[in-house]
Amino acid sequence: MTAGRQAAAGFAESYQRLPGRSWGLLGRTSLWQGKDHILLVQSRGYSESYRRFYFGEIQALILRRTSRSRNGALVLLGLALLLFAAALLGTSSASLLWLIPGVPIAIALVVLVLGGPSCTVHVRTAIETSELSALCRVRSAERSLARISALVEEIQGAATVADIALLGDSATTSAPPIERSRISPESSPPPLPAQHPFRRHFALFVLLLFDAALSAAQVWAPGQVVGGAAVALGLAELLLAIFALVEGRRLKLDARLSRVTVAALVYVCAAFVASWIGSIIMTMKAVAAGTLLPGTMPGPSVVPWLAELCIPISLGLGLRGLWLLRRLRSTN
Amino acid sequence: MSLVCSGCSSPLPAAALAARDWECTNCAAKLALTIFPALWRASPAAETGHALSSDSDAACFFHTAKRAEVACDACGRFICSLCAVELGGGSYCPACIDSGDRRAGVPSLETHRTLWDRIALAVAVLPMLIFYVTLVTAPVAIFLSIRHWSSPGSLLGRSRWRFVVAIVLGGLQLFGMVAVILGLVFAFSEARTP
Numbered sequence: 128m129t130a131g132r133q134a135a136a137g138f139a140e141s142y143q144r145l146p147g148r149s150w151g152l153l154g155r156t157s158l159w160q161g162k163d164h165i166l167l168v169q170s171r172g173y174s175e176s177y178r179r180f181y182f183g184e185i186q187a188l189i190l191r192r193t194s195r196s197r198n199g200a201l202v203l204l205g206l207a208l209l210l211f212a213a214a215l216l217g218t219s220s221a222s223l224l225w226l227i228p229g230v231p232i233a234i235a236l237v238v239l240v241l242g243g244p245s246c247t248v249h250v251r252t253a254i255e256t257s258e259l260s261a262l263c264r265v266r267s268a269e270r271s272l273a274r275i276s277a278l279v280e281e282i283q284g285a286a287t288v289a290d291i292a293l294l295g296d297s298a299t300t301s302a303p304p305i306e307r308s309r310i311s312p313e314s315s316p317p318p319l320p321a322q323h324p325f326r327r328h329f330a331l332f333v334l335l336l337f338d339a340a341l342s343a344a345q346v347w348a349p350g351q352v353v354g355g356a357a358v359a360l361g362l363a364e365l366l367l368a369i370f371a372l373v374e375g376r377r378l379k380l381d382a383r384l385s386r387v388t389v390a391a392l393v394y395v396c397a398a399f400v401a402s403w404i405g406s407i408i409m410t411m412k413a414v415a416a417g418t419l420l421p422g423t424m425p426g427p428s429v430v431p432w433l434a435e436l437c438i439p440i441s442l443g444l445g446l447r448g449l450w451l452l453r454r455l456r457s458t459n
Numbered sequence: 460m461s462l463v464c465s466g467c468s469s470p471l472p473a474a475a476l477a478a479r480d481w482e483c484t485n486c487a488a489k490l491a492l493t494i495f496p497a498l499w500r501a502s503p504a505a506e507t508g509h510a511l512s513s514d515s516d517a518a519c520f521f522h523t524a525k526r527a528e529v530a531c532d533a534c535g536r537f538i539c540s541l542c543a544v545e546l547g548g549g550s551y552c553p554a555c556i557d558s559g560d561r562r563a564g565v566p567s568l569e570t571h572r573t574l575w576d577r578i579a580l581a582v583a584v585l586p587m588l589i590f591y592v593t594l595v596t597a598p599v600a601i602f603l604s605i606r607h608w609s610s611p612g613s614l615l616g617r618s619r620w621r622f623v624v625a626i627v628l629g630g631l632q633l634f635g636m637v638a639v640i641l642g643l644v645f646a647f648s649e650a651r652t653p
Binding site for chain 1: 462463464465466476477486487488489490491492493494495496497498499500548567569570571572573574577578581613614615616
């Protein structure tokens with residue numbers, strides 16, 4: 128009886144679980160090893176979707192390290208620090224309530240860090256290149272890929288150095304000239320447009336330096352004018368960071384510059400959220416203490432420790448970004 | 460035939476194929492590549508099928524002028540080599556490949572399954588938060604469990620314990636409801652009697 132007849136007769140194939148799984152908003156993804164294929168299972172609670180990749184058809188497995196877990200950890204670390212600082216530096220016992228969101232965020236941070244560096248894995252067949260979304264951590268992905276590679280090599284045989292050299296020759300000769308000049312190892316990154324390609328990045332990093340100065344002013348000379356200027360500056364930074372990221376995607380800029388821009392965007396958003404929550408709490412405290420009359424609006428205010436925290440972050444991001452821009456310009 | 464970076468989709472140079480680890484020159488992504496002989500193996504030439512040579516030859520279901528080479532492993536139709544699709548060690552006709560999702564008859568062709576055991580369990584458990592709803596949901600949970608007892612579950616192979624739990628919970632909820640109703644009736648009748 129062939130495998131097909133067995134399948135038609137309803138024989139369930141046994142699957143072995145491969146290391147690695149991921150969770151998303153819509154469900155869970157896992158990877159399973161079958162007799163002659165790997166099965167990617169997307170479970171959405173009450174249904175499952177399947178994708179099969181047969182060992183005989185897999186052409187390549189590509190693992191790419193990403194900074195997703197590191198960025199996530201930095202965001203969670205920032206939030207946890209903010210909340211713990213708010214809880215510990217607060218004067219009243221009510222400030223300990225900040226620990227209620229702080230502790231779960233700290234636990235999530237520990238879980239994220241223990242998971243190790245993140246990655247994405249793609250499998251290429253003759254038809255398509257698909258992401259194995261279950262493999263999102265380098266440690267488990269490497270274990271799974273070792274098992275899959277062994278199984279694929281059992282069917283296809285191992286790729287020899289001579290084969291790869293021949294393939295390299297054919298790939299190089301068959302590539303169109305424009306692409307070849309782009310991929311040659313000694314070639315520099317693609318030329319950048321001559322007309323101020325980084326003006327949005329430059330403006331963003333300069334504004335971050337102003338942000339540091341304004342935060343210092345908020346610490347030592349707080350006032351409604353300074354607070355209002357900080358809000359306006361934050362909005363300008365937010366817009367510039369978004370525009371810079373869009374521009375960076377179009378120009379395919381340096382990855383480090385993109386990371387600093389993303390970090391600036393995350394910083395601005397986090398500062399807005401933190402100052403918003405802080406303002407609400409300060410207003411509620413003021414109302415409770417009777418220092419703020421009902422019906423009157425408080426002016427732009429900022430939690431003092433938040434302004435202190437913003438100084439090194441905005442200064443660091445601004446200087447790092449300007450240094451990267453200068454280096455990139457000198458390279459090109 | 461050349462590979463591309465999974466981060467920026469720029470083609471990878473020939474040197475990247477020989478190296479296990481590679482940093483993309485365009486986006487600086489760190490890649491680990493594993494390539495296999497299928498990357499440069501030529502695809503087999505497409506079969507066109509053979510014409511009928513005698514009256515005793517079986518004809519393809521879809522191409523009556525061509526000789527049948529194999530029977531479809533799902534539906535049994537005779538098909539020529541042009542129609543036969545090799546998949547997972549079996550041969551299937553295009554109609555079965557097309558309807559594989561809907562018929563759920565060929566597990567190796569299925570791309571989706573509904574997990575009725577989970578649905579039945581959820582229908583039995585979740586309404587317990589609002590007890591009165593169980594008057595409706597308990598029979599539904601029992602019905603779903605019995606109706607889909609033999610329906611194919613997950614491809615990964617699951618036992619039917621969720622169905623069993625759903626039936627037991629549904630039964631208990633019904634029993635509790637009946638007991639409450641009988642108790643109320645008894646209490647009213649007791650209250651009416653002088």
